[in-house]
Amino acid sequence: MVWSPADLLWSLTNRAPLSVFESICANLALVFGATLVFDQVYNLLRGNQFQPRGKHVYVTGASMGLGRAVAVELAKQGAHVTVVARTESTLKETVELMKQAAAGQKNPIEQQFHWVTADVTDREQAIKALDVASTHFGGKVPDIIMTCAGVAIPKLFVEAPVEDFEKQMQLNYFGTLYTVHESVKRMVQAGVKGKIVITSSTMGLVGFTGYSSYSPTKYALRGLAESLRNEFVMYGIGMHIYYPGTMFSPGFENENLTKPLITREIEGSSGLTSVEAAKGLLKGLSRGIFAITTDFDTNFLRIAGKGVTPSVNIGLDYLLGLFAPFGAGWFMMETNMKVKSFGKKLLKKDL
Numbered sequence: 001m002v003w004s005p006a007d008l009l010w011s012l013t014n015r016a017p018l019s020v021f022e023s024i025c026a027n028l029a030l031v032f033g034a035t036l037v038f039d040q041v042y043n044l045l046r047g048n049q050f051q052p053r054g055k056h057v058y059v060t061g062a063s064m065g066l067g068r069a070v071a072v073e074l075a076k077q078g079a080h081v082t083v084v085a086r087t088e089s090t091l092k093e094t095v096e097l098m099k100q101a102a103a104g105q106k107n108p109i110e111q112q113f114h115w116v117t118a119d120v121t122d123r124e125q126a127i128k129a130l131d132v133a134s135t136h137f138g139g140k141v142p143d144i145i146m147t148c149a150g151v152a153i154p155k156l157f158v159e160a161p162v163e164d165f166e167k168q169m170q171l172n173y174f175g176t177l178y179t180v181h182e183s184v185k186r187m188v189q190a191g192v193k194g195k196i197v198i199t200s201s202t203m204g205l206v207g208f209t210g211y212s213s214y215s216p217t218k219y220a221l222r223g224l225a226e227s228l229r230n231e232f233v234m235y236g237i238g239m240h241i242y243y244p245g246t247m248f249s250p251g252f253e254n255e256n257l258t259k260p261l262i263t264r265e266i267e268g269s270s271g272l273t274s275v276e277a278a279k280g281l282l283k284g285l286s287r288g289i290f291a292i293t294t295d296f297d298t299n300f301l302r303i304a305g306k307g308v309t310p311s312v313n314i315g316l317d318y319l320l321g322l323f324a325p326f327g328a329g330w331f332m333m334e335t336n337m338k339v340k341s342f343g344k345k346l347l348k349k350d351l
């Protein structure tokens with residue numbers, strides 16, 4: 001095997017040739033190392049792909065949780081931000097937090113912070129909110145749209161009313177769609193090469209007990225993002241999708257009220273604060289990543305189910321992808337076992 005890159009390098013040391021096994025390992029290590037270096041160099045050459053300073057960013061679901069944290073981080077980075085949700089009082093709080101965050105900047109610019117109340121599941125309200133947000137900028141559509149509004153109502157399938165399925169699809173999918181559709185139409189018309197960032201979930205990459213009404217809404221967003229990423233190439237509009245894992249937010253506290261114990265057991269207790277998640281999301285955007293993750297498990301699931309989604313790091317994704325089936329198989333077996341024993345207790349009979 002003296003012809004392979006690793007063998008050639010090794011031969012420079014004048015030691016006994018590598019065995020076939022050693023050679024394979026060494027070559028894999030070389031590819032692995034090379035992709036890491038390539039990724040760093042590529043990122044350096046490409047530069048920062050997300051510069052919100054002086055841009056107008058429109059954030060839905062920004063009265064608390066992830067959306068609020070994103071808005072505050074953007075304020076720190078010098079963006080003009082319009083925050084949208086249904087509750088005036090908490091939106092005003094977000095505006096205050098943004099002002100405080102912006103005040104701490106090194107080279108502050110004159111920034112605008114606005115709030116608009118709207119129920120984004122109502123198409124007319126969603127469109128009107130965009131109009132209102134634009135009025136402060138001479139009628140110009142925002143440069144960057146980030147949709148964070150969403151809800152989870154975890155329950156066992158047979159205990160969940162059909163209304164739960166409808167409600168979550170209406171907010172998570174259509175609530176996102178209405179805003180994205182209207183804003184992109186305006187961007188195209190005005191020739192704005194903007195960016196769209198939508199929020200899915202780990203549950204947009206995997207499904208398990210308790211999330212039958214939620215997971216499909218987040219998978220739907222994946223389909224939307226995948227289609228639009230390709231379509232927007234013709235306009236120079238950037239499309240991104242964020243797959244957060246657990247975030248300790250007001251929404252999370254709320255969903256835990258209905259969450260079956262088995263669902264908690266499967267999902268575990270680790271998670272990020274909304275601020276950590278928001279920072280991770282913005283970092284992913286600055287690297288120009290299409291499918292953004294901020295935790296190990298979700299990144300693993302992204303790689304395991306990659307299909308024809310653009311890579312984060314081609315070599316690394318491919319290498320980790322070699323191991324993905326083992327992790328996925330393990331997770332599936334473990335989860336099946338957990339659910340089976342949960343079922344025995346619940347139904348008090350053998351399944």
Ligand SMILES: NC(=O)C1=CN([C@@H]2O[C@H](COP(=O)(O)OP(=O)(O)OC[C@H]3O[C@@H](n4cnc5c(N)ncnc54)[C@H](OP(=O)(O)O)[C@@H]3O)[C@@H](O)[C@H]2O)C=CC1
Pocket residue numbers: 060061062063064065066067084085086087090118119120121148149150151152171175199200201202243244245246247248249250251252274
């Ligand atoms: N927390 C988690 O563990 C995870 C969350 N996600 C997703 O991340 C996103 C943010 O989650 P999180 O921060 O926990 O959510 P929160 O419930 O904490 O916040 C949700 C935000 O959306 C707004 N909102 C809710 N309904 C509407 C509506 N009809 N119209 C307009 N705004 C609305 C809320 O404000 P108001 O009530 O005032 O309208 C609030 O600002 C969601 O899409 C969620 O599905 C994904 C993975 C994990």
Ligand SMILES: CCCCCCCCCCCCCCCC(=O)[C@@H](N)CO
Pocket residue numbers: 151152201202203206244245246247251252255266267268297298300301327328331
């Ligand atoms: C090597 C093993 C790899 C497989 C790991 C799979 C782990 C799954 C953990 C799922 C955590 C759920 C997070 C999202 C929850 C969510 O979206 C709701 N909380 C919404 O608010």
